[in-house]
Amino acid sequence: MNFCSNCGQSVTHRIPEGDDRPRYVCDSCDAIHYQNPRIIAGYLPTYEGKVLLCKRAIEPRYGLWTLPAGFMENGETTLQAALRETWEEAQAEVQSEGLYTIFNLPKINQVYMIFRGELKNLNFGPGIESLETALFEEHEIPWDDLAFEVMRKTLELYYQDVKKGEFPQRMLDITQHRRFPKSGN
Numbered sequence: 001m002n003f004c005s006n007c008g009q010s011v012t013h014r015i016p017e018g019d020d021r022p023r024y025v026c027d028s029c030d031a032i033h034y035q036n037p038r039i040i041a042g043y044l045p046t047y048e049g050k051v052l053l054c055k056r057a058i059e060p061r062y063g064l065w066t067l068p069a070g071f072m073e074n075g076e077t078t079l080q081a082a083l084r085e086t087w088e089e090a091q092a093e094v095q096s097e098g099l100y101t102i103f104n105l106p107k108i109n110q111v112y113m114i115f116r117g118e119l120k121n122l123n124f125g126p127g128i129e130s131l132e133t134a135l136f137e138e139h140e141i142p143w144d145d146l147a148f149e150v151m152r153k154t155l156e157l158y159y160q161d162v163k164k165g166e167f168p169q170r171m172l173d174i175t176q177h178r179r180f181p182k183s184g185n
Contacts, residue, residue, distance in 0.1 A: 006031045037109045041081035042069020044154055045094045047119040049162070050135035051155065053142075054089045057131045061147035067114065067154065068092070070129075082115045090133045092124035101157065102171040103150045112150045116158075116167060138162075149174060 001024040004011050009028035016025050016032050024033040044067055045052040053065045068089040072081040079096065086092050094117030103112040126133050136142075138159050146152045153172065161167045 001033060001035075004029060004031055005033065035109070037106075037111050039072040039078065039081070040069050040110055040112045041072050041078045041085060041115070042067050042112070043082050043086045043094055043115050043117050044100060044158055045086060045090070045092055045117050045119050047122065047135055050137050051141070051158070052090055052092060052119060052124060052133060052135055054126065054130040055132045055134075056129065056147055057126070058129050063131065064145050064147035065142050065151075066147040067151050068130075069112070069114065069151075078113045079115065082113070086117075087127070089127045089130050090124050091127050092133070093120040094118060095120055097167070099169055100167060101150075101154050101169070103153070104171070104173045105150070106173070107175060114150075114154050 001011055003009065004026035007026060007029045009026055011024040011026050011033065013022050013024055015022050019032075024035070025031070026033070052068070054068050055065050056062055068086040069082070070085040070089070072078060073084075076084070078099075083094070083096075086094055097116040097118060099113060100116040101112070101114045103114075105112070124133055141155060143152070146155075153174075157170060158167075
């Protein structure tokens with residue numbers, strides 16, 4: 001950040017009085033500009049034991065597979081954001097079965113909230129951010145072509161839980177990032 005969004009003057013990165021971490025502070029109007037983690041909300045949509053995945057039509061990770069998810073918008077609840085993203089990316093409607101996983105990614109200032117849900121019908125298809133959508137059984141999942149570690153971990157946990165017949169909520173921290181391919185072919 002170089003300029004204040006309130007008055008347009010320059011900002012400096014410093015610890016403001018009464019705070020304990022560096023913030024962008026306006027040199028003119030003294031406005032403190034807080035930067036907070038971004039929330040990504042999405043679904044693990046299923047139908048008769050299969051999981052719905054989307055092949056990305058956008059960067060990052062163009063051409064790789066993911067669960068439908070995206071950034072939460074102002075004025076939304078996390079559930080509303082997850083439902084909207086599932087519709088935008090997969091044109092799919094789901095019946096929510098509740099929050100499933102929360103992943104904290106402090107190195108990139110993101111929090112993922114993934115809900116579980118059953119598809120209401122088989123009327124799904126690629127939205128504007130997807131090249132294709134498909135239902136996969138566990139042995140069909142394109143494990144080597146998954147876009148994000150969070151989605152891989154969510155799917156691994158899901159298939160472990162399917163075997164147990166229980167789906168507990170989980171919260172995990174991801175502090176190291178595996179290197180995934182930049183794009184699929």
